[in-house]
Amino acid sequence: MEFWDLSYALIGIVSGITSGLFGIGGGMIIVPFMLSLGMSSHHAVGISVIQMILASVFGSYINYKKKNLNLKDGIVIGLGGLLGAGFSGFVLSYLSDVELTAIFLCVSFVFFLKYAFGVKNITHHTKRSVLAKNVILFIAGAFTGVFAISLGIGGGLLIAPILAYFLGYDSKKVVPISLFFVIFASISGMFSFVGSGVIDEEVIYKGILVGFASMVGVFIGIKIIENMKITSHYKILLCVYALSIVVTAFSLLRKLEIVSF
Template structure:
């Protein structure tokens, strides 16, 4: 359905993904990619559309976090630097793999992250016990690794950043939210440029990505409001629920692409 030229399905997806961005510091791709795959888009277009949307969500959300003094800007710049380097290769990675392969990889990444976050044991050496150089080195490397793989899958990388920084630097799930969302700014801009140069993004992808992005701005505002009042345990449980939703939708999409099940929305 369209109202005033806007596809309401994309607006709704944007709001939901924006709430997830504000709550968990993610780009929103774990919501956008599975939902748009269910709607029948190819993995390449779903991923590219998600990355375009991330620019809106991450910039707006980081501005709010900065105004509220919730953003560690220095740490964010080191992670962002790594993200720029890693995400610059994302367009090449997307063009290298087939649609089914990308969907399967996305599903596997989701499952691994879910198990890691749900059952991992935190590194006993936290950020305060590490030297400044080692801490900054971990931040940059986390950005590079996440930028290469996450942007190629259209997921922004906030969840992967949270997992890495939580283990190596001792950041809890709420502390890393604003840092993760700030990282997405660098990764999404770099990834979008890479997608354009590799011919992955066309006019329809940009249009729908902008629609989702505008919806996500409202969602980000709501998500940041919610996370400020959430207890840490409840925050972790909500994040695990996001993992399960993304895994379920992506699994259904992969089965459909493989011809094992046949239906469309």
């Protein structure tokens, strides 16, 4: 195996661990890494999408076998994600990349604050009817689906605080659902990229290499989360959310040409 192949495998394992631990697609790790190697943003996101499909399907299978995944909730939120993804092209025709990134940053920040300071005080919100619960799941999926495809992310980082705040899900319960949602978002993104010609042989090769390595990482991540206390997982998850917000804010500043490094 060549040096770069080994590098792709290692970054795949790292991204897979984060997927298993936090229910995210791995794009926030893979895309910056690929860009640092001089790859175009389109190819970087394309590789990330292929990786997300493999990691999310494998991780969801493990979670289902271990009875960690509520499949009914996952399907409802996933169908919402497909609907939202279908409107992503319409949204992009009216909003620029900068505007969409700014909206995503604001929404992420609001729900981060609610997740950090409001979850423990909303137990009365968790007593909802099945219909109300499914409506919240579907809307959360649809809302996240727009950003997941338009910005090339899995969407798990946005779903987790929404479900925690409105349905009272603890951090370890929401991770399997978030990872399951990534299946729908990544497959939709794959069809979009294939249609636009972004996915070529090089992207497929590197995406599969990173993806198979990430499956190993997902297995490790799920093993770690099973033995982790909810309070510890909650605190680490908050740090991941905060890092994501910082990275998104920096990306917005670069798009606005306020910073150039």
